[in-house]
Amino acid sequence: MNLKPETLRKIDEVITHYPVKRSAALPLLHFVQEDQGYISSEAIEWIAARLEIQPINVYELVTFYPMFRQQPIGRRHVKVCRTLSCAIMGAYRTCAEFQRQFATGLGEVSPGGEVTVEFVECLASCGTAPVVMIDDELHLRVDVAKARELSEKIKSESRAPAGAR
Amino acid sequence: MPAPEQHRLIFRHIDERGYTNDIACYQRNGGYQVLRKAVLRKPEELMDEVKKSGLRGRGGAGFSCGVKWSLVDRKSGKPIYLVVNADESEPGTFKDRYIIYQDPHQLIEGIMITCFANRVERAFIYIRGEFPDGARILERAIAEARSAGFAGPNILGTGYGCEIYVHRGAGAYICGEETGLIESLEGKRPYPRIKPPYFPAVLGLYMCPTIVNNVETLCHVKHVADMGGEAYSRIGTPGNTGTRILCVSGHVQRPGYYEFEVGKVTMGQLLNEVCGGPLPGRRFKAVIPGGSSAKVLRFGERYKGKRKAGAETVEYDWGVEDIPMDFDSLAMIGSMGGSGGVIVMDDSVSMVEALGNINAFYSHESCGQCTPCREGSLWMKKITARMVHGEARPEDGALLKSVADQIAGRTICAFGEACAWPTQSFIAKFGDEFKGYGEAKKAPRPDGVPELV
Numbered sequence: 001m002n003l004k005p006e007t008l009r010k011i012d013e014v015i016t017h018y019p020v021k022r023s024a025a026l027p028l029l030h031f032v033q034e035d036q037g038y039i040s041s042e043a044i045e046w047i048a049a050r051l052e053i054q055p056i057n058v059y060e061l062v063t064f065y066p067m068f069r070q071q072p073i074g075r076r077h078v079k080v081c082r083t084l085s086c087a088i089m090g091a092y093r094t095c096a097e098f099q100r101q102f103a104t105g106l107g108e109v110s111p112g113g114e115v116t117v118e119f120v121e122c123l124a125s126c127g128t129a130p131v132v133m134i135d136d137e138l139h140l141r142v143d144v145a146k147a148r149e150l151s152e153k154i155k156s157e158s159r160a161p162a163g164a165r
Numbered sequence: 166m167p168a169p170e171q172h173r174l175i176f177r178h179i180d181e182r183g184y185t186n187d188i189a190c191y192q193r194n195g196g197y198q199v200l201r202k203a204v205l206r207k208p209e210e211l212m213d214e215v216k217k218s219g220l221r222g223r224g225g226a227g228f229s230c231g232v233k234w235s236l237v238d239r240k241s242g243k244p245i246y247l248v249v250n251a252d253e254s255e256p257g258t259f260k261d262r263y264i265i266y267q268d269p270h271q272l273i274e275g276i277m278i279t280c281f282a283n284r285v286e287r288a289f290i291y292i293r294g295e296f297p298d299g300a301r302i303l304e305r306a307i308a309e310a311r312s313a314g315f316a317g318p319n320i321l322g323t324g325y326g327c328e329i330y331v332h333r334g335a336g337a338y339i340c341g342e343e344t345g346l347i348e349s350l351e352g353k354r355p356y357p358r359i360k361p362p363y364f365p366a367v368l369g370l371y372m373c374p375t376i377v378n379n380v381e382t383l384c385h386v387k388h389v390a391d392m393g394g395e396a397y398s399r400i401g402t403p404g405n406t407g408t409r410i411l412c413v414s415g416h417v418q419r420p421g422y423y424e425f426e427v428g429k430v431t432m433g434q435l436l437n438e439v440c441g442g443p444l445p446g447r448r449f450k451a452v453i454p455g456g457s458s459a460k461v462l463r464f465g466e467r468y469k470g471k472r473k474a475g476a477e478t479v480e481y482d483w484g485v486e487d488i489p490m491d492f493d494s495l496a497m498i499g500s501m502g503g504s505g506g507v508i509v510m511d512d513s514v515s516m517v518e519a520l521g522n523i524n525a526f527y528s529h530e531s532c533g534q535c536t537p538c539r540e541g542s543l544w545m546k547k548i549t550a551r552m553v554h555g556e557a558r559p560e561d562g563a564l565l566k567s568v569a570d571q572i573a574g575r576t577i578c579a580f581g582e583a584c585a586w587p588t589q590s591f592i593a594k595f596g597d598e599f600k601g602y603g604e605a606k607k608a609p610r611p612d613g614v615p616e617l618v
Binding site: 023057065083084088090121 | 355522
């Protein structure tokens with residue numbers, strides 16, 4: 001495992017928060033996924049060893065919790081809320097527009113690796129429906145026009161040289 | 166009758182111009198003064214204030230906070246934990262988000278008063294994974310509170326110490342269920358525990374006595390400690406004290422969050438005046454009053470019966486618009502106040518499709534531990550999805566109901582009810598729409614009506 005020093009520091013720190021090491025499993029999975037982009041089988045083994053539990057105890061978390069993934073995704077992660085309040089305000093159209101913009105299916109990596117578009121369940125911002133999270137940032141009232149705008153922004157950012165982003 | 170004014174206790178500073186989420190701003194606005202006074206009192210006195218306040222949990226069940234605290238096993242000699250439920254996962258609910266993002270120190274002050282009152286030395290805030298910035302804001306706020314002596318070792322020179330840690334979830338609805346949340350915090354799959362024997366107050370986190378309280382509830386504790394239980398209990402209505410944040414989403418002119426004294430505003434006042442009524446050219450059709458698992462109410466139906474008003478018993482005959490937005494009234498008419506998430510649907514919405522959307526949610530979120538829930542939620546999703554995308558038969562409503570009826574009451578946790586109630590209530594109230602859906606969907610879809618499934 002080739003984790004960044006900052007990730008290792010966070011891991012060492014977070015384990016001290018709990019009287020039982022196993023409790024740190026979710027935080028470790030988050031840190032490793034933020035560092036590596038996804039949870040590999042090597043990562044599962046590494047986390048299990050670090051917490052002195054069996055790999056199956058980590059694997060069963062990765063397969064249960066929706067936010068963990070076992071393969072890489074696109075450079076940007078577009079999560080469209082699918083649940084009732086967003087749906088009745090047009091979330092399915094919003095999601096379709098993102099898919100159209102990046103010529104991609106749900107949960108796939110778009111051609112060129114730019115994005116992964118996903119439907120997710122309630123993001124707890126129902127009063128500003130439909131809502132979309134792009135990476136860690138929440139966007140409110142994303143109708144089709146705004147989805148197009150956000151897609152354009154993602155495209156222009158990915159065309160810019162890395163240093164300018 | 167015109168709607169009463171909002172009573173902003175918890176949301177006093179939400180969206181206030183110039184109000185920031187750092188400790189300096191909080192203290193400029195009187196922050197941590199209540200904690201300063203609280204630590205000079207006996208913990209038992211604070212517990213007594215909460216009992217007297219009549220405060221009921223704001224997460225969903227509406228259980229008495231004072232009673233919850235009084236059930237904690239204090240004789241075992243084991244440490245007592247506080248777990249803050251910041252999972253806010255019930256669809257339609259979006260109140261805790263604003264507390265966490267805009268006024269995190271109010272929550273931390275409530276947590277510290279609760280910890281001091283219950284002799285808790287370690288508290289965890291379990292925050293949903295979808296609030297990454299919220300987790301960072303809370304971590305920064307805790308660090309600020311710690312360096313100012315409001316958290317950590319030796320709080321305000323009293324010799325009493327308590328640490329607060331933030332723990333991020335990872336997208337699972339079931340983690341809002343308190344025993345599932347505890348399992349998750351222990352680093353496991355969040356399979357809810359069976360009660361008895363695993364009441365958190367006795368056998369909670371690490372098999373130690375544990376208090377699990379919602380974010381909004383803990384903010385109320387601060388105000389109870391501030392004004393005293395007696396004074397707090399005079400806000401709201403008897404048995405439904407204090408204020409409550411109502412989150413309104415869906416088909417109204419002004420969706421959003423509104424804080425009222427509990428029971429002082431009716432559904433009609435809330436939706437028609439406060440939220441500006443239906444969208445142009447539309448009429449209200451249905452409303453889910455307390456998060457998506459609460460039973461749906463149909464506009465036009467009447468609720469009749471007898472209720473207690475003070476010492477007397479009086480008859481009531483209400484339309485949806487007349488229902489006071491409190492725990493007991495909503496329970497009395499067969500639904501619930503739940504988490505305060507009010508989802509409004511107008512006459513453009515097909516109830517079959519709306520239920521299909523809800524069923525997809527519960528099927529995705531069932532933890533899979535109990536067979537009736539795992540299989541039943543999946544079948545309800547499959548049947549409604551088939552009705553929408555394939556063939557819809559007149560008898561499908563009865564079939565759906567028979568599945569739902571076999572879930573509720575047969576599972577370890579309340580998810581069984583949560584996933585059955587939408588189906589049961591949609592079929593009971595809109596049965597004709599389910600019977601006629603196969604015919605109705607042959608007509609071309611009106612322009613602008615969105616897909617839901």
